[in-house]
Amino acid sequence: MHKGSKQFCQAQPETSFIYDIKHKVAAVRKRALGADGAWQEFSRWAGQTNQRVQQTALAALAPPRHRRQARDMNGAELVTWGVRMWQYLAEDGSQRQAWDPQRVEPAVGWVRPYRHEVEPWRQGVEGGTITEQFVKPPGGATGGAQQ
Numbered sequence: 001m002h003k004g005s006k007q008f009c010q011a012q013p014e015t016s017f018i019y020d021i022k023h024k025v026a027a028v029r030k031r032a033l034g035a036d037g038a039w040q041e042f043s044r045w046a047g048q049t050n051q052r053v054q055q056t057a058l059a060a061l062a063p064p065r066h067r068r069q070a071r072d073m074n075g076a077e078l079v080t081w082g083v084r085m086w087q088y089l090a091e092d093g094s095q096r097q098a099w100d101p102q103r104v105e106p107a108v109g110w111v112r113p114y115r116h117e118v119e120p121w122r123q124g125v126e127g128g129t130i131t132e133q134f135v136k137p138p139g140g141a142t143g144g145a146q147q
Contacts, residue, residue, distance in 0.1 A: 021135040025128040029075045032124060038117045045110050046078055058099060058107050061085070076128065079121045085111045086118050 005017045033039040046063040053062045063085075064077040085108050111118075 021132050025132055026075065029124060029128055033075055033121070036117075038114065039121070042082065042111075042114050042117070043078065046081070049108060049110070053107050058103060061088075061099070061104070061108050076125045079118070079125045082111060082114065082118045083122050086115055090115075 009015050009017045050062050050065060053059055063081045064074065089109065089112055
């Protein structure tokens with residue numbers, strides 16, 4: 001698609017190609033996380049967890065589903081879920097919802113060993129979000145785009 005856009009812009013000099021920042025950030029995130037073995041395991045566990053808890057009393061703890069069409073853009077959602085689950089598991093029992101701890105632990109307790117990875121992943125997502133907000137101001141206009 002990028003090659004086709006460049007060719008079109010060459011044929012139509014009055015046209016500018018502006019890369020969508022959300023996709024660029026997602027591509028950078030995918031490249032960074034794709035090289036991380038811990039992320040690959042985390043992502044695989046999340047997929048299995050989704051299947052185990054859907055349509056149960058623990059469905060609210062399910063990770064976000066990977067959408068096949070936008071799988072590169074799902075990384076941020078999964079990281080955010082990982083942060084929430086780690087925080088939930090770190091809370092003392094009095095702060096937790098009324099889910100049976102003996103059911104919760106087998107379902108999402110696997111997140112515990114990833115506590116050291118979740119924070120850098122979260123920081124990467126936050127950096128991407130800040131970049132998106134800086135490049136694409138509120139209102140949806142793309143910086144420098146003219147109609």
